[in-house]
Amino acid sequence: MDGAGWRRFRLKEKKNEAEGAKSFIFESSETPMYFLPGQHVIIRFQDLEGDQRGKMRHFSISTSPLEGKYIGITTTIEPDDSPFKRKLDSLGNGEEVDVFGAIGKFIFDxxxxxxxxxxxxxxxxxxxxxxxxxxxxxxxxxxxxxxxxxxxxxxxxxxxxxxxxxxxxxxxxxxxxxxxxxxxxxxxxxxxxxxxxxxxxxxxxxxxxxxxxxxxxxxxxxxxxxxxxxxxxxxxxxxxxxxxxxx
Ligand SMILES: Cc1cc2nc3c(=O)[nH]c(=O)nc-3n(C[C@H](O)[C@H](O)[C@H](O)COP(=O)(O)OP(=O)(O)OC[C@H]3O[C@@H](n4cnc5c(N)ncnc54)[C@H](O)[C@@H]3O)c2cc1C
The missing domain is CATH 3.40.50.80 (Nucleotide-binding domain of ferredoxin-NADP reductase (FNR) module)
Incomplete structure (x- = not known):
């Protein structure tokens, strides 16, 4: 069930989804990620400083495995966001992040x-x-x-x-x-x-x-x-x- 391990992914697209929410679509710079609908990943910014909650966050994958080799995450983006969220939102297309996964048992069965x-x-x-x-x-x-x-x-x-x-x-x-x-x-x-x-x-x-x-x-x-x-x-x-x- 787990296709876990750290991999590099690069941002392909950012989308506004609703007031205060955005999706970030990533594609693998290495092997594609196998996942089941409902599973999540961990995203890490190795060089992030000054975030009390650390360099990593968990995010459910909001895209379906049938949408190609991409993984999408969707999260709240607000003006008073954590340094982690500000870093995520500042990513430009092609910039890379570390992604661990996919993990979790909250799945379509x-x-x-x-x-x-x-x-x-x-x-x-x-x-x-x-x-x-x-x-x-x-x-x-x-x-x-x-x-x-x-x-x-x-x-x-x-x-x-x-x-x-x-x-x-x-x-x-x-x-x-x-x-x-x-x-x-x-x-x-x-x-x-x-x-x-x-x-x-x-x-x-x-x-x-x-x-x-x-x-x-x-x-x-x-x-x-x-x-x-x-x-x-x-x-x-x-x-x-x-x-x-x-x-
Ligand atoms: C299995 C799993 C799946 C998840 N999937 C998703 C997902 O799909 N989408 C998603 O958005 N999140 C998801 N999360 C939650 C995610 O990992 C983050 O914890 C969440 O997005 C909050 O991010 P943030 O810490 O950067 O805080 P922010 O988004 O910046 O802030 C969130 C709230 O916490 C407050 N806050 C911020 N920093 C602090 C601080 N240092 N101390 C106290 N309060 C603070 C803010 O005022 C705000 O009310 C998931 C978590 C788990 C465990």
Whole structure:
């Protein structure tokens, strides 16, 4: 499952994805990286100085293995960012970084997804591994149904929204339920508030047959996991989690 080891990758492209979020697409300067949808990498700047959190960060791969020999990461870029993020954002095309991976067990699993209802619960930038999983899964045959619950602070901060909507419009196996937590009025057809049990119950047909993936900042992952177990009565073994430590 792991294709791990340090390799040099060079920046191919930078993209604005939403307010305060960018993708960075890298290509290998050496051998391409083998990875499974949902896995993550570690990025290191050997020469970075003055960052209290060190020279390395973990990032889920937001691209799908089917998008060619590239790996993409997507992260928040804000004015008060850490030296690490400022360095990442200042990279020009062709500049190199050290990448370790791919690692992690928070993955699309064809055997598990087959015939199931797969409920993906994303908080903020926690959407990143789900883009990879969804793009990959929809390219396959299978009777799975994906229900993506995606919560962001504001409408403008929802990453990949147009692309995800396009995927859902083209494949009835994917349904998406957005919610925003930081806007007082209900904007358009979006739900507002957290992803709570009513919101999930109203949109997932067979909870007993569902498997859950939860990804986002640690507190959100803990709260959603507690809610899924105690309010929805889902067995803990049917829940996979990934915590984005550092938020
Ligand atoms: C398995 C895994 C996968 C991950 N995948 C992703 C991913 O796909 N995308 C992603 O964006 N992140 C991901 N992360 C989190 C990522 O590794 C970083 O921790 C995160 O992006 C924060 O980066 P940063 O430390 O540079 O802080 P920033 O992004 O600069 O800041 C994040 C927050 O921390 C505050 N902060 C910054 N520096 C400090 C400090 N020294 N002390 C206290 N607070 C501070 C900021 O004010 C801000 O609120 C993942 C983590 C793990 C473990």
């Amino acid at each position: 064809p055997g598990l997804w087959k015939e199931s209802i797969v409920v993906l619960v994303a908080g903020g930038i926690g959407i990143t591994p789900f883009r990879s999983m969804i793009k990959y899964a929809l390219s396959m045959n299978g009777n799975f149904r994906i229900r993506l619950f995606y919560s962001g602070k504001t409408t403008k901060s929802l990453v990949f929204r147009n692309e995800l909507d396009g995927l859902a419009a083209g494949d009835s196996r994917l349904k998406i339920f957005y919610t925003v937590t930081g806007e007082p009025e209900r904007p358009g057809n979006l739900h507002s508030g957290r992803i709570d049990q009513e919101f999930i119950r109203a949109n997932v047909e067979e909870l007993n047959n569902a498997i859950f993936y939860v990804c986002g900042p640690p507190r959100m992952v803990e709260e959603e996991t507690r809610l899924i177990v105690s309010d929805l009565g889902v067995d803990r073994n049917r829940i996979r989690t990934e915590q984005f430590l550092g938020y």
